[in-house]
Amino acid sequence: MAIVTINGVAKEYAKGTTYQEVAREFQPQYENEILLVSINGKLRELHKTVQFDCNLNFFTGIDQPGIQTYHRSAIFLMMKAFYDIVGVEKIDKVTVNFSLGKGYYIEPHGDIVLTQSLIDRVKIRMQEYVSQEIPIMKRSVNTDDAIELFHKHRMYDKERLFRYRRVSRVNIYSIGGFEDYYYGYMVQNTGYIKYFDLVLFDEGFMLMLPQKDDPKEVPTFEPEKKRKLFQVLKESVKWGECLNVSHVGALNEKIAEGKINEMILIQEALQEKKIAEIAAKIGADRSKKIVMIAGPSSSGKTSFSHRLSIQLKAQGMIPHPIAADNYFVNRVNSPKNPDGSYNFEVLESLDVEQFNKDMSALLAGETVEIPRYQFKTGEREYRGDYLKLGKDDILVIEGIHCLNDKLSHSLPLDSKFRIYVSALTQLNVDEHNRIPTTDCRLIRRMVRDARTRGASAHDTIRMWPTVRHGEESYIFPFQESADMMFNSATVYELAVLKQFAEPLLFGIPRESPEYMEAKRLLKFLDYFLGVNSEDIPHNSIIREFIGGSCFRV
Numbered sequence: 033m034a035i036v037t038i039n040g041v042a043k044e045y046a047k048g049t050t051y052q053e054v055a056r057e058f059q060p061q062y063e064n065e066i067l068l069v070s071i072n073g074k075l076r077e078l079h080k081t082v083q084f085d086c087n088l089n090f091f092t093g094i095d096q097p098g099i100q101t102y103h104r105s106a107i108f109l110m111m112k113a114f115y116d117i118v119g120v121e122k123i124d125k126v127t128v129n130f131s132l133g134k135g136y137y138i139e140p141h142g143d144i145v146l147t148q149s150l151i152d153r154v155k156i157r158m159q160e161y162v163s164q165e166i167p168i169m170k171r172s173v174n175t176d177d178a179i180e181l182f183h184k185h186r187m188y189d190k191e192r193l194f195r196y197r198r199v200s201r202v203n204i205y206s207i208g209g210f211e212d213y214y215y216g217y218m219v220q221n222t223g224y225i226k227y228f229d230l231v232l233f234d235e236g237f238m239l240m241l242p243q244k245d246d247p248k249e250v251p252t253f254e255p256e257k258k259r260k261l262f263q264v265l266k267e268s269v270k271w272g273e274c275l276n277v278s279h280v281g282a283l284n285e286k287i288a289e290g291k292i293n294e295m296i297l298i299q300e301a302l303q304e305k306k307i308a309e310i311a312a313k314i315g316a317d318r319s320k321k322i323v324m325i326a327g328p329s330s331s332g333k334t335s336f337s338h339r340l341s342i343q344l345k346a347q348g349m350i351p352h353p354i355a356a357d358n359y360f361v362n363r364v365n366s367p368k369n370p371d372g373s374y375n376f377e378v379l380e381s382l383d384v385e386q387f388n389k390d391m392s393a394l395l396a397g398e399t400v401e402i403p404r405y406q407f408k409t410g411e412r413e414y415r416g417d418y419l420k421l422g423k424d425d426i427l428v429i430e431g432i433h434c435l436n437d438k439l440s441h442s443l444p445l446d447s448k449f450r451i452y453v454s455a456l457t458q459l460n461v462d463e464h465n466r467i468p469t470t471d472c473r474l475i476r477r478m479v480r481d482a483r484t485r486g487a488s489a490h491d492t493i494r495m496w497p498t499v500r501h502g503e504e505s506y507i508f509p510f511q512e513s514a515d516m517m518f519n520s521a522t523v524y525e526l527a528v529l530k531q532f533a534e535p536l537l538f539g540i541p542r543e544s545p546e547y548m549e550a551k552r553l554l555k556f557l558d559y560f561l562g563v564n565s566e567d568i569p570h571n572s573i574i575r576e577f578i579g580g581s582c583f584r585v
């Protein structure tokens with residue numbers, strides 16, 4: 033027998049009892065279905081069995097590990113159904129390109145004519161599998177055998193991925209004989225995957241899935257609300273194809289072959305070309321006196337604003353970059369979360385009235401002293417940074433709320449040019465395992481905050497849910513109002529950030545609540561070969577996070 037402590041209550045279970053059996057006993061206490069467990073702080077799938085005394089926690093779709101497991105399992109189920117309906121001989125590959133809204137945009141390649149009728153048949157097949165409750169099996173194979181297996185399945189992205197894996201074994205999942213590899217855990221059987229929808233869209237289709245806030249509700253796909261973002265995401269995929277680096281295996285191949293420096297230069301040139309295009313559009317309308325740059329945390333808004341300013345100078349303008357963060361209220365006066373921690377994501381964390389007073393004065397031709405916020409002390413300071421605008425001058429203002437007109441309520445609308453910046457990674461682990469843009473931004477922020485703000489990785493991970501909640505509430509709703517969008521992600525950056533992030537993540541103790549997320553990120557970074565940061569250009573957006581930028585960021 034083993035003593036299992038659940039929600040503070042200790043119970044005895046026979047060794048060999050599955051955690052699914054334990055979950056069934058406690059399911060009535062949970063509104064949503066139990067999908068995953070943690071055993072003494074380590075995530076485990078429900079097919080695992082009780083072997084020793086332990087503390088157990090359940091995860092449902094309202095928890096991040098739970099909803100990630102659900103999404104991953106739903107993608108696997110969709111792949112099984114798609115291959116069954118279309119036929120493996122007609123498919124070259126099926127790529128999960130990126131998330132859009134509350135779903136995933138998926139493109140199949142091969143001898144396939146996509147129609148709504150075909151998509152409906154795939155959906156019906158998925159529903160059949162759900163009703164059959166087919167076990168999702170897991171087996172461990174030698175890495176060399178995995179390479180051979182995925183070559184046979186013509187999943188060449190996975191074959192290339194495993195050529196650079198240090199681990200000796202790989203976990204392979206299967207549904208009814210259909211085998212695949214996934215980065216992370218799965219639900220116990222197909223019966224758990226009840227909520228999904230498939231919608232034909234553009235050159236592929238959307239797999240719509242429930243979110244943490246309502247794990248039983250499938251959101252409606254509203255493409256008209258995501259048109260601009262979709263085009264930028266598609267462009268990012270084309271950039272990856274242009275660089276011949278769409279997945280981690282291809283990136284590692286470039287690194288191993290000594291071709292990474294050329295790829296870095298091409299990537300930076302592509303970004304500079306896009307920034308020049310944006311500057312040209314602004315320069316063509318001299319009525320625009322204020323550039324408002326917004327985007328989620330760690331998008332590289334500050335470096336982008338400086339690089340854009342250089343291009344605006346080439347257009348004959350005199351730009352003045354201003355960080356809206358300099359208008360933070362003093363930390364002691366900041367709004368707080370329910371747990372008592374400071375909330376720097378809400379608009380109220382900024383001195384909106386002072387910001388409007390200063391910007392209006394600048395537009396009126398007055399001289400204004402611009403403040404600077406010190407993150408380490410949590411106070412706004414004045415250091416004699418005076419500014420006055422001439423006829424060719426233009427303000428370049430960046431901050432997470434800059435697309436929200438409540439921030440700049442007193443400034444004339446026709447004088448604003450709005451830009452949305454985000455790090456929309458064009459790189460995936462392989463064709464079925466996408467890299468969430470939030471992971472890239474979290475790693476960026478972790479590295480930067482440790483270097484510039486004295487924050488530990490523990491602090492950054494702990495605050496991240498609040499940051500993400502703020503983005504969903506105060507940034508993403510305004511992104512489609514932008515005049516232009518810019519993707520700040522670079523295809524090589526995770527190979528560079530790896531060497532800075534890993535020591536920070538290893539510093540999080542096992543007993544910390546953030547250890548589980550740290551371990552997940554460490555496993556993720558293990559996919560990448562490292563790249564020396566010395567060859568990164570000093571004006572690169574990545575320099576904002578790792579240091580060595582030629583700009584004041």
